Amino acid sequence: MEAGTKLVQAEATETGRVKWRVYFAYFGAIGAAWMAPILVMNLSSQALSIGSNLWLTAWSNDPPLLEESQHIAKRNLRLGVYGALGLAQGVTILLGSLALSLGSLKGAMLLHNGLLHNILRSPMSFFDTTPVGRIVNRFSKDVDTIDLTIPTTVRQCLMYFLQMISVLFIITLTTPIFLVVALPVFFLYYFIQAFYVATSRQLKRLDSVTRSPIYTHFSETLSGVSTIRAYGAQERFVQESHQLIDRNQMCYYPSIISNRWLAVRLEFCGNLIVLSAALFAVFGREHLDGGLVGLSLSYALSITATINWMVRMSCEFETNIVAVERIMEYSRSPTEAAWKVPEAKLPEEWPQGGEVQFRDYSTRYRDGLELTIKDITVSVHPGEKVFF
Structure with a gap:
C-alpha cells in the first residue's frame, strides 16, 4: 500500500547527525540580544576566577615583611582585591x-507558539493520519525538554567548556610542554565523544518515537473506558x-548503559592528563614557581571531572536537541490556506444574487x-433548497 493511501502514516524518524x-x-529563537550577555557574563566569570586564583598564588609567594x-x-x-574579585565573579554568574x-x-515560548500556530491551522487530513499521541508527545515531553532540560544542559556545557579552557591555560602557563601530551589526549576525547x-542521539530518537504510542493508547483507553469495561x-x-x-x-535502557560506557573511558583520559601534569611538574621542579605548580596541580586534579562533564553535557545537548528537531517537523508541516x-x-458587494455554481468541480479527501x-456541474438558484 502506498504511503499516501494509508489511513495512519508511520512516524518519521531522522537519522545521522x-x-x-x-x-x-533554537539559538535563533533565543536571539542575539540574550546570547551576547550570556557569553559575556560566562567569559567574565571564568576570567575573574582565574584572576582570583592567580592573585591568591601571588599572595602566597609574598616575602615576609618585618614591619607590622x-x-x-x-x-x-x-584581601580586599581578592574579595572584590570574588564578589564580581558572583555578580557575573548571577x-x-x-x-x-x-x-x-x-x-x-517562540518554539511552542510556532508549533501551536501550525497545529491549529493544519488540514483535517493531518489529524486523520496522525495519532493524537504524537501530537501530545510534542506538546508534553518535547516541550518539557526545551523548557527545562536543554537550558540546564547549555549552561553546564558552556560552564565546563570555559573551565576546561581555564585549566589548560593554567597548566600550560606553568609547564608549556604539557601541550605535547594534551593534544593527543583531546583527539582521543573527540573520538570517544563522536563514537x-x-x-x-539515535537512542533518543527511538525513545521519542516509541513514547508516542503510549500516549495514543492511553488517550484511546480514556475515550472508550466504558466500552472496554462493558466487554470485559x-x-x-x-x-x-x-x-x-x-x-x-x-530504547531507554541502552542509553543508560551507553552513558556508563562513556564515563569509564572519560575517567581514563582524565587520569592521563593528571599524570602528565604531575610528571612535568616534578621533572621541572628546579625552575618552576612553587605557587604556580601548586595551582597547576590543583587545577589538573579537577580537570578529570571538568572534561568528563563537558563531554557528557555536549553529548546530552546534541541528544536533547532532537526535541527541537521534532517540534520543527510539526511547526513546518502543510497548513490550510490563509483566511x-x-x-x-x-468584491465588496459580494454576494449579490445568492446563487452558487460548481463548474467541473472535483475533490478528494487528501492527496x-x-x-x-x-467533474460535477451544479447550479443552486436563489431560494432553492438542495439535498445531497
Missing part, C-alpha cells in the same frame, strides 16, 4: 544565569499498555487518494 539548522533554530604596619597594609590590599533563564524562556553521541477487555488493554511501555524501555488571499479578493467527486 542533527542538522545545523536545528541548532540555528607594612604587613597589615599588604594584607588588607591582598547575571549570566538570569540572562540564560530569560533567553531560554523566550526561545521555548558515543552517534549511538545516544480490561486485562487486554493493560497488557497492551505494558507492551508499549516495555518497547519504550528497550484572506490578496490575489483572490472578493494520494482517489477522487470522491469528479
Whole structure:
C-alpha cells in the first residue's frame, strides 16, 4: 500500500547527525540580544576566577615583611582585591544565569507558539493520519525538554567548556610542554565523544518515537473506558499498555548503559592528563614557581571531572536537541490556506444574487487518494433548497 493511501502514516524518524539548522533554530529563537550577555557574563566569570586564583598564588609567594604596619597594609590590599574579585565573579554568574533563564524562556515560548500556530491551522487530513499521541508527545515531553532540560544542559556545557579552557591555560602557563601530551589526549576525547553521541542521539530518537504510542493508547483507553469495561477487555488493554511501555524501555535502557560506557573511558583520559601534569611538574621542579605548580596541580586534579562533564553535557545537548528537531517537523508541516488571499479578493458587494455554481468541480479527501467527486456541474438558484 502506498504511503499516501494509508489511513495512519508511520512516524518519521531522522537519522545521522542533527542538522545545523536545528541548532540555528533554537539559538535563533533565543536571539542575539540574550546570547551576547550570556557569553559575556560566562567569559567574565571564568576570567575573574582565574584572576582570583592567580592573585591568591601571588599572595602566597609574598616575602615576609618585618614591619607590622607594612604587613597589615599588604594584607588588607591582598584581601580586599581578592574579595572584590570574588564578589564580581558572583555578580557575573548571577547575571549570566538570569540572562540564560530569560533567553531560554523566550526561545521555548517562540518554539511552542510556532508549533501551536501550525497545529491549529493544519488540514483535517493531518489529524486523520496522525495519532493524537504524537501530537501530545510534542506538546508534553518535547516541550518539557526545551523548557527545562536543554537550558540546564547549555549552561553546564558552556560552564565546563570555559573551565576546561581555564585549566589548560593554567597548566600550560606553568609547564608549556604539557601541550605535547594534551593534544593527543583531546583527539582521543573527540573520538570517544563522536563514537558515543552517534549511538545516544539515535537512542533518543527511538525513545521519542516509541513514547508516542503510549500516549495514543492511553488517550484511546480514556475515550472508550466504558466500552472496554462493558466487554470485559480490561486485562487486554493493560497488557497492551505494558507492551508499549516495555518497547519504550528497550530504547531507554541502552542509553543508560551507553552513558556508563562513556564515563569509564572519560575517567581514563582524565587520569592521563593528571599524570602528565604531575610528571612535568616534578621533572621541572628546579625552575618552576612553587605557587604556580601548586595551582597547576590543583587545577589538573579537577580537570578529570571538568572534561568528563563537558563531554557528557555536549553529548546530552546534541541528544536533547532532537526535541527541537521534532517540534520543527510539526511547526513546518502543510497548513490550510490563509483566511484572506490578496490575489483572490472578493468584491465588496459580494454576494449579490445568492446563487452558487460548481463548474467541473472535483475533490478528494487528501492527496494520494482517489477522487470522491469528479467533474460535477451544479447550479443552486436563489431560494432553492438542495439535498445531497
